Amino acid sequence: MKDYSLLHQANVIIHVFAGSIALIAGLVSILTKKGGKNHRKAGLIFLSFLAVVVLTGLVGVFVFGRNxxxxxxxxxxxxxxxxxxxxxxxxxxxxxxxxxxxxxxxxxxxxxxxxxxxxxxxxxxxxxxxxxxxxxxxxxxxxxxxxxxxxxxxxxxxxxxxxxxxxxxxxxxxxxxxxxxxxxxxxxxxxxxxxxxxxxxxxxxxxxxxxxxxxxxx
Incomplete structure (x- = not known):
């Protein structure tokens, strides 16, 4: 049970970290020139960390029975x-x-x-x-x-x-x-x-x- 809890905590930490990076990258993408290098790069970072958020979120729901x-x-x-x-x-x-x-x-x-x-x-x-x-x-x-x-x-x-x-x-x-x-x-x-x-x-x-x-x- 202790290992199970540690895995859940690790999943939560990764979820929160990825979500924070996604929010920062998304904000940069919104505020920078559309179609520009910074906009595209920030957009790709946003999508990459969004994928991590989705994966850890699904693990949290289906594996650890969270909200x-x-x-x-x-x-x-x-x-x-x-x-x-x-x-x-x-x-x-x-x-x-x-x-x-x-x-x-x-x-x-x-x-x-x-x-x-x-x-x-x-x-x-x-x-x-x-x-x-x-x-x-x-x-x-x-x-x-x-x-x-x-x-x-x-x-x-x-x-x-x-x-x-x-x-x-x-x-x-x-x-x-x-x-x-x-x-x-x-x-x-x-x-x-x-x-x-x-x-x-x-x-x-x-x-x-x-x-x-x-x-x-x-």
């Missing part, structure tokens, strides 16, 4: 980070098998989460549960629907997808962090970072849209 609500926060950030990176690489809405597999795996995880909640009762704030699960399902549904958009109509929507998904992945990690270290302010410490992230993402999307519009007419 299963962290599973949905982890899956939200993981899926949005993955999808945001994939759309940047393809710059299109062309269908790829790996994207379908990951989306379906995410949906299955969410079904498990909701089944589990139903079996034990809703012990967390409904606003957190429904908003988190709802947003993730909305993004997965969009990712399926976007394959039906004609290529000439889809155009440069990938830019706005990338912005929204990557900032949402960052704000998801931030929500998990503030919700953990500031439990006395629940549910606000859990959902306000996500609200702020959405506002920031919309602001960036409007900025990019206006900039591209100006460049089109100059």
């Amino acid at each position: 299963i609500f962290l599973l949905v926060i982890t899956m939200l950030s993981a899926y949005l980070g993955f999808s945001g990176y994939r759309v940047l690489k393809s710059k299109s809405n062309k269908l790829h098998l790996i994207d379908i597999v990951v989306a379906l795996a995410t949906l299955i995880t969410m079904c498990y989460f909701m089944y589990y909640l139903k079996s034990i009762g809703f012990i967390w704030s409904p606003v957190i549960i429904y908003s988190t699960v709802g947003y993730l399902l909305l993004m997965v549904a969009y990712d399926f629907i976007r394959y039906l958009i004609p290529a000439n109509t889809y155009g440069n929507l990938w830019i706005y997808e990338h912005i929204l998904k990557m900032i949402s992945a960052f704000s998801g990690i931030l929500s998990a962090f503030t919700g953990t270290v500031l439990p006395q302010y629940h549910p606000f410490s859990q959902f306000l970072p996500s609200v702020l992230g959405t506002i920031v993402a919309i602001g960036f999307m409007i900025y990019v849209y206006n900039k591209r519009k100006v460049n089109t007419f100059t």
Whole structure:
């Protein structure tokens, strides 16, 4: 049992360390020039440590039986980070098998989460549960629907997808962090970072849209 506890503590330390690095790298990526060297490098660091956060989070839930609500926060950030990176690489809405597999795996995880909640009762704030699960399902549904958009109509929507998904992945990690270290302010410490992230993402999307519009007419 002692070894088991030590393994759990080690997993927690790695999880917290990776999450902290991911937050710092994500913030640098958001604040630096988009498309620049620092932005790309920070973005890759963010995604790399996000992967570690996801892995240690899954170990914490399924091996050590920790707070299963962290599973949905982890899956939200993981899926949005993955999808945001994939759309940047393809710059299109062309269908790829790996994207379908990951989306379906995410949906299955969410079904498990909701089944589990139903079996034990809703012990967390409904606003957190429904908003988190709802947003993730909305993004997965969009990712399926976007394959039906004609290529000439889809155009440069990938830019706005990338912005929204990557900032949402960052704000998801931030929500998990503030919700953990500031439990006395629940549910606000859990959902306000996500609200702020959405506002920031919309602001960036409007900025990019206006900039591209100006460049089109100059």
